[in-house]
Amino acid sequence: MRFLLLSLLTWSVALAGLSKHIASYDIQATLNHKTHTITGNETLTWVNDSPDTVSTLQFHLYMNAFRNTKSTFFTESGGQLRGDQFKGDEWGWIEVKKMRLASGADVTKAIRFIHPDDNNAEDRTVIEVALPQAVKPGETIQVAIDFETKMPMVFARTGFRKDFYLVGQWFPKIGVWETAGFRYSTQGAWNCHQFHANSEFFANFGRYDVQLTVPSEMVIGATGEQTKRVENVSNKTTTYGFHQEDVTDFAWTVQPNYIRVERMFEAAKETTAKEIAYEAKLGGVPEEDVRLSDVKMIVLMQPEHAEQIERTFHATRAALKHFGLWYGRYPYKTITVVDPPYGAGGAGGMEYPTFITAGTSWKLPPGSRGLEEVTVHEFGHQFWMQLVATNEFEESPMDEGLNTYSTTLIMDKVYGGIGQLPITLFGMNVWDWLHLPGISDLSLDRAAFLMSPADDDLLRKSWQYYDSQSYGVNSYMRMGVTLDTLERIVGHDTMARLMRTYHTRYRFRHPTARDFAKVASEVSGQNLDWFFNQFFFGNRLLDYRIGEVTSEQRRTPMGRFEKGGTFQITTRKDARKADDANDENKAFRKEYLGTVKIQRHGDAVAPVEIVIRFKDGSVEKRQWDGEYRWVKYTFVRSSEIESVDIDPAKKYRLDVSFANNSWVSKYQVEVSTHWSANVLFWLQNLMLILTSVA
Amino acid sequence: MTITQAISNAARRANGRKRMIVLYWFTQMMVAALAALPLLGIAVPMLAHSGWAPELLKQFDVTFITEAMQARPGVGGAAFSAYPLIIFLTMTSGVFLAGGAVKLMVQDATVYSPREFWSGCGEYFWRFFRLMLYSLLLYAIANALAGSVKKVADKMWGDGLESAPMVMAGWVSNALLILLCGLVSTAMDYAKVRLVRDESRKSLRACLGSIWLVLRNPRVMGAWLILAVFWVLFTMLYQPVANNIPAVKMPLILVLALWQQLYILARVWLRFVSWGTAAELDPELRPAPLPPEEFVPVLSTGATEDYAI
């Protein structure tokens, strides 16, 4: 009865929603704070949206990653992730107690663990269930699952610490059926990867109706809009209801001493008519499409970070505004920003639909914008991961990298970069005091990219990178720098249109990197295969450099010359004499033979622009296809070469050395002296410290 | 003698040996220049003729550092692996120079000659070097003690959901570390003075004795504190001015370099005052044992007969 009703409801919702509701969940769950256990039952409504007949179902049991040290997650991570370490004995797991179909069939016994990625028989993060009756194309199946989840000590995104809980990846979650032609699929199959150390998630869109019963003293935050709150006086618990459509996941948090603050993002106040008009024109879309909608912002802050609540709201508003204006309005009614407590840093900096976790430190100086950066970044995942739901298992740069690119644009635009590193001495801001320059996000991305510029393909399955550093550099910064380079190649306006087109076309869908490349070529009207093949789908290293620059004054030629039928010999002595006379003669126009050699030092080939400046102010430009290992240009001019620049517009942020892209004839004595003086000074100080201690 | 008297006497001693301060500063700068070579050897050839130099050679430019490491992995690696050796050399050179400096600061007469200075450097080198090795152990102990504050704090509040107590415990631990390092450093000043004054070769005894001396006379730490305040004051004077010198063109770069070296000179002076203070206070805190009765030869010339005992 309940099944039938829900089924009807789902169909109507699926038609009315913004996305295709493939996987929808109705969940009731109760948190037992004493045992750190969540007991729940869910009803999954799954639509076979493919032309295939599906005879099994596959589910993620993510929480089993924390079951023991033999899980794939643990063997890959060694119990360490994102700077955090698993300590103690609070393991985490999930057990499916019972699984029934709407037909009444109990399929609990048909559950078996599978290990599609690595054959690790000890890994229990994916199950497969053989169905008594296959699901035909277009059919809907409902599965009722009773489950129990034991929360681990928080270390990798999810878990608890004392009375703080961040509950993510906590319920049995169905995989994604990929029919032939969907993403990279050549035949219908489940895409249901094991939980890996360096991997996030992938899921279909759907509707989530979740009822959570928690101790009454807890302050709660969750994906979606709160629909209900009922006090259960008898056992001092409260039941909350949350509802959200068109999302791919559901996460929640509780802690008694959160400071909960609500603010409205009022679209009309946050944006000006001029901004709307500008973005509409830039994107080639009606102004109506650019206009934003109101959003309720909810911040759950630790009491000791109370003074940073305003900063959190400021960053959230900046993100809502710019992501909205650039790519399309944020379509949900709420956004919840969670500040995890001390010791639960592993739960920070994570994204879930309409629900993100940031993180900060006590008395973070205003000049250090780590809080803003993480807030903007995690919010950005609402666009790159949630709305455009790429496969994070298989193409992590498509969410992290696109988001790094977007975050950098916002941070540099709104805050002028990440600012200072939070180096304080007894609370004093050392960065400020030493007058160190602020750090732009862009240069920070490039610095990180240079740590591993071409050691891996940019795009790989996230557990197949060389190591976790390579996963990080490629997923975030290298993709960021790659897109930054693309922007400089196609131009700012085209890039803006490209990103908007890609976003709107694939909103509520599951595109791949190939789709992005197609949109890029389409929107720019250029064949960008050379770029994408080398830098997106390859591992080429880009480095053009100045090989040699010389300017030689031309001297009087010597030897035997024919002149009017007779032969004349110019001797060395004559030539020298003539040269001396010329040198004395102020009216004599000197001539120089200038030679410029440019080398291709990397294995990437890209068209390069070369600008040669002469001391008399004249300028020569050359366009080189960059194919052969080197190219040579010669000039006969009345003046010497003053400077040579490869890629003067600095388009190729992927070039691993900027220093060798430029040559100036004048020795940079100022810079060298300044730097040498500084280095000397710091070393002298160091020596004095050593002398006074020894 | 009060602490302030001791310091002002020490300052007078230092001021009376200006040429030594300059010599010390210059020698030390030369060693620093040597140590700077690997760094300059990477940066300057890469950038001396590059238009990117102004942008890439800002202070601590992260992009340039990673770029340099990427461009020259071998050279960068070699330079960085050279640094432990360089630190050892600079430390040793500091020990060497201290020999001459302490010797001349202990002498009451304000005589100074480079010969005296350098002979002091050689004379005391091994004693001071051994002293340095012992002091490393003491610093390790200081570090462990300060670290234990953090450990205790972690036991008490580490399980909590608030970082503030831990951050403050970190401050306490840092303050304790600085204080303990100051204590060891002060004791090493006294140990050096003792080795010179007693013409002793017993470094370990001097080291332990001086620690005992400082612990018994905590007021000598007052001198350390005053000199530390001086150092902070000099730094507060130096840094804002340095921040505001627009060192882009050559003359102003030289002004900045000059200002930097003035600051270094001031720090050298402070170091001398610190040794001088120990030299002033040491005789008072540790009265020399009465010298054994000396045999005074009776001279046969009549003029001195009156003085014969």
Ligand SMILES: [Zn+2]
């Ligand atoms: Zn991210």
